[in-house]
Structures are given as structure tokens and as C-alpha cells.
Amino acid sequence: RYNKIDRMYTILYRDGGEETYKSGRKRLRTIIQNASPPQIYPIGVELLEYFDEDKIHGFDRNGWYWGEITAYNVDRDLYHILWEGDVLDFYRGSDFDLKRMIDAVYQADKLMEGIEEDWIEEVKEDKIGQ
Secondary structure: OEEOOOOEEEEEOOOOOEEEEEOOOHHHHHHHHHOOOOOOOOOOOEEEEEEOOOOOOOOOOOEEEEEEEEEEEOOOOEEEEEEOOOEEEEEEOOOHHHHHHHHHHHHHHHHHHHHHHHHHHHHHHHHHHO
């Protein structure tokens, strides 16, 4: 499960145990990478994708969009992705684009952390300079 407010993933195990991780942590990535097939990505994992144009779904969409894995069909190895604007897409587990879109979330998190750290340093310097 993913908590968007806290940006935390909760992994539920079959034995009833659970663990919670902050989005982007190396341990969470290791768990996902080592998960046994067929379902590698848990429900609630976020994705990020840039769409140039999408007329397949009956409307134009340009720009960056956030999505979320909302379901997984084990018989067809098919992930259900719900994008902003309530657009539903389907990707096979073997689809490289699926991994790339999930990795984009980690890259965006890393970029935002860097921006946040720079901003904090600027605020500190401003306070010291006053």
C-alpha cells in the first residue's frame, strides 16, 4: 500500500507481518527487485510518464502525468495503471516502459530532494546573513 500524504509504502507479507518504507529508499527498491515473479510491483506503486500526445483514449494529453498501479492480473501478467484524469492503461510485467515509468518516480524524488536541500541551505545562509 502507498500513503500519498506520508509518501510511505507499507509492504504486507503473507504471514501477517508488515514493513513501512519511505518512497525512494534503497531497501524498498531491493525488496521490489527481489520479489518473486510474476507480480513484482505492489499495488499502489506510483509511476511518472511524459505523454507527447494521446488520442487513443479520446482526448489530447501533453506533459507529465502521475499514475498508480491499481490492480494486477496474474493470469495475464497485466498491471492496471490509473493515470491522472482517470485514464486507465494496461502494461505487461515484462514491458520495459513499466520499469522506466516507475524509475522516473525515484528520479523525480531525488531531484526534489536536491532542490529541497539547496533551498534549506539558501534559507540558512539568509538567516546567518541577517
